[in-house]
Amino acid sequence: xxxxxxxxxxxxxxxxxxEDKKTxxxxxxxxxxxxxxxxxxxxxxxxLHMGHVRNYTIGDVLSRYHRMRGFNVLQPMGWDAFGLPAExxxxxxxxxxxxxxxxxxxxxxxxxKSLGFAIxxxxxLATCTPQYYRWNQxxxxxxxxKGIAYKKTGTVNWDPVDQTVLANEQVIDGRGWRxxxxxxxxxxxxxxxxxxxxxxxxxxxxxxxxxxxxRVKTMQVNWIGKSFGVRLxxxxxxxxxxxxxxxxxxxxxxxxxxxxxxxxxxxxxxxQAAKRDPKLAAFVEECKRGSVMEAxxxxxxxxxxxxxxxxxxxxxxxxxxxxxxxxVLMSYGEGAVMGVPGHDERDFAFAxxxxxxxxQVIDVEGEExxxxxxxxxxxxxxxxxxxxxxxxLDFKKSVEAIAVDLKAKGLGDKQVTWRLRxxxxxxxxxxxxxxxxxxxxxxxxxxxPEDQLPVVLPEDCVPDGSGNPLNKRADFLNTSCPKCGKxxxxxxxxxxxxxxxxxxxxxxxxxxxxEKMVDExxxxxxxxxxxxxxxxxxxxxxxxxxxxxxxxxxxxxxKLDEPFTRLLTQGMVLNEIxxxxxxxxxxxxxxxxxxxxxxxEQGKRTGAKLKSDGKPVESGGxxxxxxxxxxxxxxQSLIDQYGADTxxxxxxxxxxxxxxxAWNDDGVEGAYRYLRRLxxxxxxxxxxxxxxxATAATTPAAQQGARxxxxxxxxxxxxxxxxxxxxTVASAAMKILNLLEDHAGPAQGALMREGxxxxxxxxxxIAPHIAQTLWREFGFGAxxxxxxxxxxxxxxxLQDEIELVVQVNGKHRGxxxxxxxxxxxxxxxxxxxxxxxxxxxxxxxxxxxxVVPGRLVNIVA
RNA sequence: GCCGGGAUGGCGGAAUUGGUAGACGCACGGGACUCAAAAUCCCGCGCCUUAAUAAGCGUGCCGGUUCGAUUCCGGCUCCCGGCACCA
Numbered sequence: 001x002x003x004x005x006x007x008x009x010x011x012x013x014x015x016x017x018x019e020d021k022k023t024x025x026x027x028x029x030x031x032x033x034x035x036x037x038x039x040x041x042x043x044x045x046x047x048l049h050m051g052h053v054r055n056y057t058i059g060d061v062l063s064r065y066h067r068m069r070g071f072n073v074l075q076p077m078g079w080d081a082f083g084l085p086a087e088x089x090x091x092x093x094x095x096x097x098x099x100x101x102x103x104x105x106x107x108x109x110x111x112x113k114s115l116g117f118a119i120x121x122x123x124x125l126a127t128c129t130p131q132y133y134r135w136n137q138x139x140x141x142x143x144x145x146k147g148i149a150y151k152k153t154g155t156v157n158w159d160p161v162d163q164t165v166l167a168n169e170q171v172i173d174g175r176g177w178r179x180x181x182x183x184x185x186x187x188x189x190x191x192x193x194x195x196x197x198x199x200x201x202x203x204x205x206x207x208x209x210x211x212x213x214x215r216v217k218t219m220q221v222n223w224i225g226k227s228f229g230v231r232l233x234x235x236x237x238x239x240x241x242x243x244x245x246x247x248x249x250x251x252x253x254x255x256x257x258x259x260x261x262x263x264x265x266x267x268x269x270x271x272q273a274a275k276r277d278p279k280l281a282a283f284v285e286e287c288k289r290g291s292v293m294e295a296x297x298x299x300x301x302x303x304x305x306x307x308x309x310x311x312x313x314x315x316x317x318x319x320x321x322x323x324x325x326x327x328v329l330m331s332y333g334e335g336a337v338m339g340v341p342g343h344d345e346r347d348f349a350f351a352x353x354x355x356x357x358x359x360q361v362i363d364v365e366g367e368e369x370x371x372x373x374x375x376x377x378x379x380x381x382x383x384x385x386x387x388x389x390x391x392x393l394d395f396k397k398s399v400e401a402i403a404v405d406l407k408a409k410g411l412g413d414k415q416v417t418w419r420l421r422x423x424x425x426x427x428x429x430x431x432x433x434x435x436x437x438x439x440x441x442x443x444x445x446x447x448x449p450e451d452q453l454p455v456v457l458p459e460d461c462v463p464d465g466s467g468n469p470l471n472k473r474a475d476f477l478n479t480s481c482p483k484c485g486k487x488x489x490x491x492x493x494x495x496x497x498x499x500x501x502x503x504x505x506x507x508x509x510x511x512x513x514x515e516k517m518v519d520e521x522x523x524x525x526x527x528x529x530x531x532x533x534x535x536x537x538x539x540x541x542x543x544x545x546x547x548x549x550x551x552x553x554x555x556x557x558x559k560l561d562e563p564f565t566r567l568l569t570q571g572m573v574l575n576e577i578x579x580x581x582x583x584x585x586x587x588x589x590x591x592x593x594x595x596x597x598x599x600x601e602q603g604k605r606t607g608a609k610l611k612s613d614g615k616p617v618e619s620g621g622x623x624x625x626x627x628x629x630x631x632x633x634x635x636q637s638l639i640d641q642y643g644a645d646t647x648x649x650x651x652x653x654x655x656x657x658x659x660x661x662a663w664n665d666d667g668v669e670g671a672y673r674y675l676r677r678l679x680x681x682x683x684x685x686x687x688x689x690x691x692x693x694a695t696a697a698t699t700p701a702a703q704q705g706a707r708x709x710x711x712x713x714x715x716x717x718x719x720x721x722x723x724x725x726x727x728t729v730a731s732a733a734m735k736i737l738n739l740l741e742d743h744a745g746p747a748q749g750a751l752m753r754e755g756x757x758x759x760x761x762x763x764x765x766i767a768p769h770i771a772q773t774l775w776r777e778f779g780f781g782a783x784x785x786x787x788x789x790x791x792x793x794x795x796x797x798l799q800d801e802i803e804l805v806v807q808v809n810g811k812h813r814g815x816x817x818x819x820x821x822x823x824x825x826x827x828x829x830x831x832x833x834x835x836x837x838x839x840x841x842x843x844x845x846x847x848x849x850x851v852v853p854g855r856l857v858n859i860v861a
Numbered sequence: 862g863c864c865g866g867g868a869u870g871g872c873g874g875a876a877u878u879g880g881u882a883g884a885c886g887c888a889c890g891g892g893a894c895u896c897a898a899a900a901u902c903c904c905g906c907g908c909c910u911u912a913a914u915a916a917g918c919g920u921g922c923c924g925g926u927u928c929g930a931u932u933c934c935g936g937c938u939c940c941c942g943g944c945a946c947c948a
Contacts, residue, residue, distance in 0.1 A: 168946055222865080298862040424946080497948070535943085731875075734885055810929040850928055
């Protein structure tokens with residue numbers, strides 16, 4: 001045995017052995033219970049980042065732990081390989097996205113292997129290969145047949161200079177990222193998937209997921225946003241024609257307080273009004289500027305203009321003026337809202353700004369209404385006032401009565417609405433899955449017949465930032481109409497990459513299946529028993545995957561209602577952002593590795609400067625690691641310097657999996673030191689440990705305390721493995737080594753051997769290379785993965801005497817040793833006799849004695 | 862702005878979920894070993910008064926419930942994630 005810990009050698013050797021023996025190949029059927037452990041697949045951005053290392057180490061710990069617990073484990077890996085960054089890299093380096101992507105995959109795969117993950121690489125997939133994305137196309141066409149996929153117009157960010165559609169990420173402060181031009185909204189035809197048809201089930205089946213974090217389920221519930229309200233109409237007459245302006249409200253009880261209506265700039269009424277008035281036309285144009293992002297719209301200054309058009313209040317007949325409002329979204333509800341400034345904060349601000357009438361129609365007992373300033377209670381449910389026949393009714397009753405009256409007039413009814421919108425999947429981009437549609441002058445939009453799939457994406461295009469290069473590719477573009485045979489053009493939009501990631505977990509079950517999208521093996525492996533990924537995916541990816549799974553179920557492709565039984569949402573890995581404003585407006589970002597921090601004597605931060613020039617840099621907060629802010633940390637140097645086990649052990653030890661982690665590698669040395677100490681201990685006591693035999697019955701009295709400690713630590717580690725709190729598992733492993741070091745020696749061989757065998761197995765999921773190597777060195781067995789998981793010896797935990805904490809009036813005042821079988825009366829007597837207790841009671845009458853068995857006694861005086 | 866989450870020593874975090882706050886580790890200080898350094902080992906390490914013992918304060922802030930609150934409730938502050946075309 002080597003006297004010193006040399007991770008590079010043992011790690012490479014074991015990784016090769018695992019590969020040669022196909023140790024982690026998942027068997028499609030087994031008598032063992034199956035455990036499908038899946039980490040979210042990476043986007044091949046170039047190199048692994050810290051978030052990947054964290055994510056895949058958590059997944060690997062769970063996979064190895066369950067394997068040792070007797071499960072048939074599947075842990076696959078693949079590549080979410082389509083996406084925008086490949087096009088950006090292509091523009092920057094003049095390399096086709098395909099080459100860039102495949103090169104990155106090769107490099108990152110090597111990195112993953114060097115971390116020793118127990119992955120079944122035979123099931124690897126990449127979403128940019130036709131073997132994968134042909135099934136996106138196939139299912140899309142089936143959705144089209146069933147009406148789940150359909151076409152309508154949608155709003156996009158438009159860069160007027162580059163003449164191209166921009167992603168939200170490419171809009172910075174309302175301007176195109178490359179041109180700096182003011183971004184415009186533009187309406188274009190797109191394909192949508194009718195996820196809203198599944199709203200009810202997506203909401204209700206969250207209850208069937210006890211293995212999901214409550215916070216994720218809450219976010220999904222709010223996102224789906226089921227609300228009960230009333231859809232109502234304001235009749236009007238325009239150019240001699242009668243029509244109705246429809247709105248939706250969850251606060252029909254406030255309808256008597258309507259003093260205006262507001263419509264979106266894209267609303268037909270706004271369009272008509274703009275034709276009559278150039279000022280309105282200019283305002284409509286202004287509203288159409290800016291990004292389509294909800295966060296931008298919600299925080300921008302609320303502006304409006306009156307159209308001059310009046311509608312009638314559906315209940316009172318009062319004339320109500322229609323405004324155009326920049327805050328009204330065409331894509332939500334009816335594209336129009338009723339304005340109740342008395343009881344809606346946004347409407348209140350709007351009315352104040354434009355001098356519109358504000359009317360109180362709801363009263364809350366004990367509160368005073370004033371028109372001067374908004375009070376939060378104005379938005380509360382209360383009793384109707386100044387509302388004619390509805391006066392005195394509460395929220396529920398007034399909504400009911402108002403809905404009945406509206407219905408009688410044919411001007412509205414109760415309605416359930418959802419915040420969830422249908423999923424727009426068209427992207428005006430090259431590096432994605434082609435939408436399998438042909439546009440024919442005579443037949444219109446014609447689906448590509450199944451036997452002509454896949455529509456293959458040419459892999460040699462280099463985008464230049466001005467639109468989709470597929471539009472310039474004659475060999476892709478030109479085809480013949482599948483219906484009439486005449487020349488026609490292919491659709492050049494590609495699919496949202498969320499489509500690719502919405503079903504890859506099903507494909508892993510049968511990645512070698514080339515005749516079908518999936519086969520019967522999905523019904524063995526699915527649902528995923530444990531899914532692990534970043535909390536940033538709590539809504540979109542997880543919701544789309546749930547939807548897509550339900551569609552596949554309804555098409556008879558898989559027998560499952562939900563794809564992921566248990567979900568672990570890993571916290572983000574953050575790092576500080578350092579920047580400096582250089583000449584002009586451009587901000588320059590510096591990697592934290594190149595920045596030196598300054599501290600005062602108390603260790604408080606006083607400043608930061610760039611190492612290269614010694615001049616100060618500004619801190620821009622602590623955010624998720626990203627290329628654009630240059631605050632990423634490359635994990636490779638960590639692996640190269642310390643080895644995979646140290647990187648893995650440190651990552652697990654430094655923080656619980658679900659916590660946000662502000663990056664700091666100060667503890668890496670400690671993790672490495674621990675593994676070195678473990679190796680040295682194993683080396684120094686090799687003979688003692690190898691030759692000893694242990695049974696509980698033969699533990700000498702002097703060692704019983706240590707053995708009790710050992711089994712308590714095992715108990716805690718088992719508990720923490722089950723609740724997935726791996727930082728304290730690592731901590732238990734450290735405590736066990738501390739314990740063994742305190743009890744080392746030939747006379748304690750049995751204890752050392754038992755302790756070492758427990759320690760190695762506990763450590764094995766986290767630091768598999770060193771655990772496996774030492775396992776063999778001691779002759780515990782050929783493969784620790786086949787070892788039986790250690791069991792707590794309950795007999796070892798028993799003790800004759802226990803220590804009880806003593807409190808007087810809730811304050812800690814010492815402790816007493818008592819026999820572990822002492823009765824309540826005995827305890828009270830012993831404690832009250834205690835001199836220290838007597839001192840603090842100081843003659844006062846004892847009112848109450850609280851005994852928490854095995855823990856403490858509190859004397860209330 | 863809306864939705865979700867978080868805040869505990871100089872730092873990462875622990876406290877088996879209402880019962881000894883600060884386990885384990887990092888950093889730091891002191892010592893041993895060494896010609897010296899590294900590595901290693903030993904001791905100390907929340908704040909405050911104290912020579913020590915001992916006491917008081919202390920889990921972002923304000924208030925509440927309780928014999929007892931990091932944990933439960935109400936109200937704030939700051940930070941992080943998401944907001945439908947980053948993935």
